[in-house]
Amino acid sequence: MVMRTYDGSAGDVDHPTSGPGHVPHRRPDVRIAHVIAQALGDARTVLNVGAGAGSYETAAHTITAVEPSLAMRARRPAQLATAIDAVAEDLPFADGQFDASMTLFSVHQWSDVEAGLREMRRVTRGPVVVLTCDPARVRDFWLYEYAPDVLDTEARHHPPLHRLTAALGGTTTVQPVPIPLDCTDGFNEAYYGRPELLLDPAARQACSAWSFIDDRARQAFDASLRRALGSGSWDEAFGHLRSRPTYHGSLVLLRATP
Numbered sequence: 001m002v003m004r005t006y007d008g009s010a011g012d013v014d015h016p017t018s019g020p021g022h023v024p025h026r027r028p029d030v031r032i033a034h035v036i037a038q039a040l041g042d043a044r045t046v047l048n049v050g051a052g053a054g055s056y057e058t059a060a061h062t063i064t065a066v067e068p069s070l071a072m073r074a075r076r077p078a079q080l081a082t083a084i085d086a087v088a089e090d091l092p093f094a095d096g097q098f099d100a101s102m103t104l105f106s107v108h109q110w111s112d113v114e115a116g117l118r119e120m121r122r123v124t125r126g127p128v129v130v131l132t133c134d135p136a137r138v139r140d141f142w143l144y145e146y147a148p149d150v151l152d153t154e155a156r157h158h159p160p161l162h163r164l165t166a167a168l169g170g171t172t173t174v175q176p177v178p179i180p181l182d183c184t185d186g187f188n189e190a191y192y193g194r195p196e197l198l199l200d201p202a203a204r205q206a207c208s209a210w211s212f213i214d215d216r217a218r219q220a221f222d223a224s225l226r227r228a229l230g231s232g233s234w235d236e237a238f239g240h241l242r243s244r245p246t247y248h249g250s251l252v253l254l255r256a257t258p
């Protein structure tokens, strides 16, 4: 049975209640949106699981959204479809009901990833698209030198890709997703060339892994990154990233066909 918290969340992250609209630091990025749209192909009906506030849902598709958290459902802008209160592990849909389905930045929060992906496969005729992080690559990012606990948490939470591909069955392609230098969707690696922005507590808060470390660790990170930026040691080691147009980090897109 899937455990759910006070607001209906099924994952291990609490979503503070707030009004409709996107978290300002997590606006969908158009370049990433393009990669997702290509993976969905010519699908008309699309299921979005763990849909949150509806990032990356477009008018090009007829979207059915599933979102277990009441607070996240409340954040969905009025023009988007009302999300259904359900979990990936037990989808209330018929076999093959959708042309395609997607789940974005969500599988790491599910209590049973295999069951959720099998459910997505069951209700989808065409591609199942999963945007997630490859835990084997998470610690390669420079942030590991300054906030190892955060990236250890991320690496621990994200399921290994072989588990995802096995659960999806059929044929799965895994595509690294290039992260643009001015990426508007503020997950940690989005700041690869703009380290100063990670000194903003609101930017960090928009990325769930930061909620698993305590204030002391957050302060230690802030102090050490400030020191490295002030002394020039960050730029000495990583300054070349400030002008690199895209970064290939841990972000990957899986596309599974039956």
Ligand SMILES: C[S@@+](CC[C@H](N)C(=O)[O-])C[C@H]1O[C@@H](n2cnc3c(N)ncnc32)[C@H](O)[C@@H]1O
Binding pocket: 002, 009, 010, 011, 049, 050, 051, 052, 053, 054, 055, 066, 067, 068, 069, 072, 086, 087, 088, 089, 103, 104, 105, 106, 109, 110, 111, 112, 116, 208
């Ligand atoms: C980081 S948010 C991503 C939201 C959205 N997909 C996006 O890209 O902005 C992860 C979402 O997964 C949802 N979630 C957690 N466990 C879930 C489950 N078992 N089934 C479906 N959704 C789940 C959470 O409530 C949350 O809204």
